[in-house]
Amino acid sequence: MSDAQDARVIRIEGLGKTFAGGFEALKDIDLDIHRGEILALLGPNGAGKTTLISVICGLVNPTHGRVLIDGYDNVRQFRQARARIGLVPQELTNDAFIRVWDTVSFSRGLFGKPRDPAHIEKVLRSLSLWEKRNNRLITLSGGMKRRVLIAKALAHEPEILFLDEPTAGVDVALRRDMWEVVRQLRDSGVTIILTTHYIEEAEEMADRIGVIRAGELVLVEDKQALMQQLGRKELTLHLRDPLDGVPPTLSQHRLTLTEDGHALVYAYDAEADGDDTGIARLLADLEAAGIAVKDLHTRQSSLEEIFVNLVKEAA
């Protein structure tokens, strides 16, 4: 554990996937996943999130590059790598008539782990499924079925859990329950990678956020750092008389002049230390420079906006 390499529970190096037929679904992905973190992968439909997860889990072979799970190559040492991973797939496919307890126990057996009813009980209790352990899946609600999938993924005590759109189509109350479950898992030491379309979910849950667009990882950043971007604000000052350029006396302010010269845009940090946004000084300097302001307005970029801009198709 003291080994620095140990912090990277998953290493993804130069990973690419081109499907038969020539479609390039993943392009040269490099990513380290840290032990014990929650990483949220955001991206529009078809961006490659499920493909990336499938390649990491060894269900789809990469065209180039490699994935190491705890140091094990996930193709050449598939069994060792796969044993460390639990996967909750995007699609719900279950045998409708099997009972909760049986399907979860069976999943453990698939990994060659010895029977351990105490572990199965712990998993079912943690997901509030204990009361339903003897129910057939067909008698469960959609949200409970999703939780059964999580229980199945946890049955063999994986140290890494992939959740592919765990809360798609799940109501707000249940989504909050699932977040709580995922947090508890993280607190118990499990590394979690989840995909989601809900920016709110990434904001709520993730330690880091990765954005995938058209098979490329266009951003991976600590959530806190992203939230600081979220705090960035812009003040637009509409001028009575257009300017040819930003006057030198105003050069210390972060100002840009709009193309038509009719407005100055001032970027500032809404969460600046000591509440000093610099606006008071800017207005005083404008007055001293004899620049009359006709109107002004402010706007704040949201995580949603950052995300939408990132995933926008390059023109």
Ligand SMILES: Nc1ncnc2c1ncn2[C@@H]1O[C@H](COP(=O)(O)OP(=O)(O)OP(=O)(O)O)[C@@H](O)[C@H]1O
């Ligand atoms: N077996 C396959 N053969 C050919 N193309 C595929 C195959 N599987 C996926 N693709 C394509 O790869 C791209 C990425 O698909 P993927 O399922 O990874 O997207 P996603 O980001 O998970 O989307 P969603 O948000 O809809 O779940 C899509 O264009 C898809 O059509």
Ligand SMILES: [Mg+2]
């Ligand atoms: Mg998907």
